[in-house]
Structure formats: structure tokens, C-alpha cells
Amino acid sequence: MITAEQKPIDELREMIAPYKRILVLGCGSCMAECAAGGEKETGMLASALRMANKIEGKDVVIHEKTLDRQCVKDFYIQLDDMIDQYDAVLSLGCGAGVQAVADMFSEIPILPALNTEFLGETKDQGYWVENCLGCGDCMLHIFGGVCPLARCSKQLLNGPCGGSVDGQCEINPDVPCAWQLIIDRLSSFDVLDRLEEIYPPKDWSKKQGGGPRKIIREDQQK
Amino acid sequence: MNGMSQLKKVLEKGEFAVTAECGPPKGADPGSVTKKAELLKGKVDAVNVTDNQTAIVRMSSLAACALLKECGLDPVLQMVVRDRNRIALQSDILGASAMGIRNLLCLSGDHQSFGNQPQAVGVFDLDSIQFVQVVKTMRDEGTILGGEPLTKGPDIFIGAAANPFADPLSFRVVRLAKKIKAGVDFIQTQCIYNLKRFEEWIDMARDRGLTEKVRILGGVTPLKSPGMAKYMKNRVAGMDVPDHVIKRMESVPKNRQQQEGIKICVETIQKLKEIPGVSGIHVMAIEWEDVVGEIVERADLLPRPV
Numbered sequence: 001m002i003t004a005e006q007k008p009i010d011e012l013r014e015m016i017a018p019y020k021r022i023l024v025l026g027c028g029s030c031m032a033e034c035a036a037g038g039e040k041e042t043g044m045l046a047s048a049l050r051m052a053n054k055i056e057g058k059d060v061v062i063h064e065k066t067l068d069r070q071c072v073k074d075f076y077i078q079l080d081d082m083i084d085q086y087d088a089v090l091s092l093g094c095g096a097g098v099q100a101v102a103d104m105f106s107e108i109p110i111l112p113a114l115n116t117e118f119l120g121e122t123k124d125q126g127y128w129v130e131n132c133l134g135c136g137d138c139m140l141h142i143f144g145g146v147c148p149l150a151r152c153s154k155q156l157l158n159g160p161c162g163g164s165v166d167g168q169c170e171i172n173p174d175v176p177c178a179w180q181l182i183i184d185r186l187s188s189f190d191v192l193d194r195l196e197e198i199y200p201p202k203d204w205s206k207k208q209g210g211g212p213r214k215i216i217r218e219d220q221q222k
Numbered sequence: 223m224n225g226m227s228q229l230k231k232v233l234e235k236g237e238f239a240v241t242a243e244c245g246p247p248k249g250a251d252p253g254s255v256t257k258k259a260e261l262l263k264g265k266v267d268a269v270n271v272t273d274n275q276t277a278i279v280r281m282s283s284l285a286a287c288a289l290l291k292e293c294g295l296d297p298v299l300q301m302v303v304r305d306r307n308r309i310a311l312q313s314d315i316l317g318a319s320a321m322g323i324r325n326l327l328c329l330s331g332d333h334q335s336f337g338n339q340p341q342a343v344g345v346f347d348l349d350s351i352q353f354v355q356v357v358k359t360m361r362d363e364g365t366i367l368g369g370e371p372l373t374k375g376p377d378i379f380i381g382a383a384a385n386p387f388a389d390p391l392s393f394r395v396v397r398l399a400k401k402i403k404a405g406v407d408f409i410q411t412q413c414i415y416n417l418k419r420f421e422e423w424i425d426m427a428r429d430r431g432l433t434e435k436v437r438i439l440g441g442v443t444p445l446k447s448p449g450m451a452k453y454m455k456n457r458v459a460g461m462d463v464p465d466h467v468i469k470r471m472e473s474v475p476k477n478r479q480q481q482e483g484i485k486i487c488v489e490t491i492q493k494l495k496e497i498p499g500v501s502g503i504h505v506m507a508i509e510w511e512d513v514v515g516e517i518v519e520r521a522d523l524l525p526r527p528v
Binding site: 154156158159161164167177183201202 | 304331
């Protein structure tokens with residue numbers, strides 16, 4: 001999933017300061033899973049903003065609404081009847097969600113309430129880790145299910161570097177060395193000799209060679 | 223401005239090679255490079271120029287190499303893959319060769335989070351092993367990555383680093399083997415304080431026949447103080463400074479600690495000279511280049527071959 005964290009409340013208050021009627025818009029998919037912008041967080045943020053305005057005696061209307069997904073236009077039907085009453089939307093979608101909403105409702109400013117971070121997994125309660133770059137050419141079958149591009153700080157395809165000590169990365173003792181994980185995993189499958197091979201430079205054209213990427217599937221089109 | 227790599231000549235003659243390190247200044251002053259060049263002239267076969275080491279912005283390694291070359295030294299251009307993509311790396315190799323720089327050390331580089339530009343993007347388009355392979359192909363096949371021909375390939379003696387002290391130990395030798403497979407001519411190691419571990423590593427390398435295929439220069443760094451030893455042990459990634467070395471530095475009065483550091487360094491070199499598979503030493507006297515001559519002399523490695 002995509003992960004994000006909420007921006008500091010002061011930054012959000014500054015962002016919405018010019019507006020009088022604001023819709024705080026949550027997203028019930030990835031942003032709910034990473035506890036950044038689901039229904040619960042959207043309600044909490046809207047309440048906090050209302051309370052802050054009340055204390056300062058500002059006359060601002062703040063409503064809240066959470067869509068199942070902000071990045072899929074099919075769900076916007078829920079906004080059609082209500083969007084006109086607002087002069088700004090504070091979106092708790094990921095960057096993709098914010099842009100999809102902005103694309104649909106071009107006459108209203110859509111403001112980001114979150115900082116979108118990475119493609120990752122929920123490791124534990126309140127603990128998410130990055131493990132995919134979306135490179136467009138998955139190599140996980142080679143490296144024992146551990147991605148060296150996403151999880152090695154230097155993106156080495158022929159690691160580990162000289163900074164791997166006691167299974168930890170040189171940049172921070174809290175970061176596990178991805179290459180130690182790869183070596184351990186391939187050892188357990190008895191295929192460590194796979195790493196004697198030199199893996200060639202990554203073909204980054206599948207990530208950024210054609211500018212922003214798109215997927216077109218005619219079999220999925222009506 | 224052409225000619226052959228002095229380092230290559232010395233190693234091919236089977237002589238015990240000596241290289242040193244010159245850190246470029248945090249400024250545009252050529253004088254500080256030429257001053258270091260004068261200190262090192264005649265004491266070593268070649269001089270490495272670090273490439274924005276510890277991710278701190280300094281004069282470019284390529285430019286400082288050109289200054290050393292003008293002073294009559296044989297520079298070793300260090301290049302990290304942290305700051306340049308494959309286009310820039312290949313382009314700089316061509317430029318370096320055109321300027322008569324004949325040695326290259328291909329490195330990953332310290333992570334950008336360590337330096338004074340932690341907001342920088344880390345490029346890491348190639349890794350150090352791929353980089354070695356690319357340079358070898360440019361030199362031997364006359365082609366760039368992807369196969370397009372060059373009008374003239376670079377004339378470069380290709381080096382890489384090895385850290386016998388990082389983990390996992392058994393894989394350190396695999397990585398050395400990969401660097402050799404990629405086409406490396408010489409290796410300079412991380413600073414050696416733990417000779418026991420270094421010997422374990424080189425024994426494993428010798429068992430795989432690797433010391434026959436590549437020239438290994440053992441890295442040494444003279445310690446200035448027990449504080450420096452502790453800093454290197456605790457704060458420098460992949461550095462192994464055993465407690466007995468720290469204790470030895472602590473056991474002498476403050477005014478004799480530098481001399482003790484030099485003494486440890488000379489003793490390490492004497493031991494390295496006896497280890498089969500070690501073809502030379504690489505003296506990294508950090509901001510202490512004026513001591514290199516003394517170390518090399520006391521290790522009975524002067525005069526250097528002409």
C-alpha cells in the first residue's frame with residue numbers, strides 16, 4: 001500500500017487560512033490502513049481545526065467526508081451534490097488521491113493534508129516500512145524476496161557495501177542491512193551461489209524513461 | 223600529458239607498491255593540493271584523491287588529480303557512484319584519461335546522510351562492481367554501456383576497494399571475487415588495525431586463488447590520538463579498531479601519542495610486507511600528509527622505483 005503521515009497542524013492551519021468553507025476529505029483505502037487519512041483521522045483532524053477556529057473566534061465552516069478511494073473517480077458521485085458549497089477541500093488522500101480530486105473538480109483548490117511517503121507494508125501496529133520502489137521490473141525472485149533497490153540505502157545490486165556491520169546498515173543502526181537479509185535468505189534456500197553472478201545495471205527506463213508512467217489495458221476498457 | 227600509470231609499472235615489476243591519499247580542500251585553492259603534492263613527491267608511487275569523502279563538498283577529485291599530475295605525481299582518481307549517474311561517470315572517465323590520469327578507484331561512496339548536504343539525492347545508478355565492469359569495457363572493448371563504440375577508449379588502471387572488516391566475513395571474499403570478475407586490476411583495503419581479521423580474509427582470498435588475479439594494497443592510517451582511534455571504532459562505518467590498539471595509544475603520554483601512532487602504523491606495514499598476497503600498502507594519513515614520508519622510510523620502502 002501507499003503510506004503517508006499527516007502534516008503538522010500549524011502548517012495545515014496556514015494552508016486553509018484564506019478559506020471560509022472547507023471540506024476535510026478522507027480516503028478509506030491505503031490512508032485508512034496507515035492511519036493517516038481514514039474516516040477516524042479525518043474526523044479527528046476536522047474536529048481539531050474546528051476547535052482551533054472556535055478558540056480564535058473565526059467564522060469558518062468545516063465539514064468532513066470520507067470516500068472509499070480518492071484515486072478512483074467512480075467514488076466521486078458522493079461529492080457531486082455537495083462540492084459546490086465549499087471554497088476549498090483539504091484532502092487526506094495520498095498524492096495520487098489529491099491530484100485525482102483536483103483533476104475532477106478543477107474550480108476548487110484541493111489542498112494536501114498529508115505527506116505521502118512510500119510503498120510499504122504494515123510491519124506491526126503503528127509500524128510501516130518501505131519495501132518497494134515501483135521500478136517496473138521486479139527482481140524479487142532473484143534476491144530471496146528482499147528488494148535491494150528499495151531496502152539497501154545505496155541501491156546496490158551487487159552488495160553488501162563495506163558499511164554492513166552486525167547485520168545493520170551504516171546509515172543507522174536501526175536499519176537492517178538488506179544485503180545481510182538477502183544473504184541469510186538465499187543461504188536458507190541453499191542458493192547463495194546465485195550471488196557470485198554480477199547483476200548488470202538496472203534499466204531505469206521502466207521507471208522514468210518515458211516520463212510519467214501509465215498502464216493501458218484494452219481488455220479492461222469498456 | 224600522457225604516459226603510463228606508475229602504479230601499474232611498479233606492480234607489474236613485482237615491487238611492493240606504496241600509495242598515499244590526498245584529501246582535496248574545502249575550497250578552490252590549488253595551493254593546498256600542490257603543497258600536499260610536494261610532501262608526497264618521491265615518497266610514494268601514486269596518490270589517491272578522495273571524491274567528496276564522507277559526503278562533504280570539496281574540490282572535485284578530477285580537478286585535484288589534474289593538479290597532482292602537473293606536479294609530476296601519478297594520481298589515482300577516486301570516483302563514487304553516489305553523486306553521478308552512468309552518463310556522468312562515463313563522461314568523466316573519458317575526460318580523466320584525456321588529461322593523462324591513468325588510475326581510477328571505483329567506489330560506492332559514503333551515504334549522503336553523513337555529510338554536509340544530507341538533503342541531496344543519492345544517485346547510485348550503478349554500483350561499484352557494475353562501475354568497474356563499465357570502465358573495463360570502455361578500456362578493453364572501446365565501447366560504452368549499451369555497446370556504442372568510442373573513438374578512443376580510456377587508458378585506465380582500474381582499482382576498487384575492499385573492506386575485510388565489514389560483515390559477513392565469508393561474503394567479503396565473494397565480493398572481492400565479483401570485483402575481479404568485473405575486471406579490477408588492483409584493490410586498496412579499508413584501514414587495517416585488526417591484522418588477525420585481515421589475515422583471515424586474505425587467507426580465504428588466497429584459497430580461492432584471488433590473490434593471483436589482483437594486486438592487493440593494504441590500507442593503513444596512522445592514529446594521532448586515542449580519541450581518534452575511538453572515533454574510528456565507534457563512528458566510522460565498517461572500521462575495526464581493536465581495544466588493544468586503543469589501550470596502546472592511551473598508555474603513552476599525550477606528547478608522544480602521535481609518535482606511537484606512527485610506530486603502530488610502521489609495525490603494521492612491516493607485518494603486511496610478510497603476508498603472501500599483499501602487493502603493497504596504501505597510506506591514508508588523514509590531513510597529516512607530512513608524516514607519510516617518515517612512515518614509508520621507517521618501513522624500509524624508500525627510495526621508490528623511478
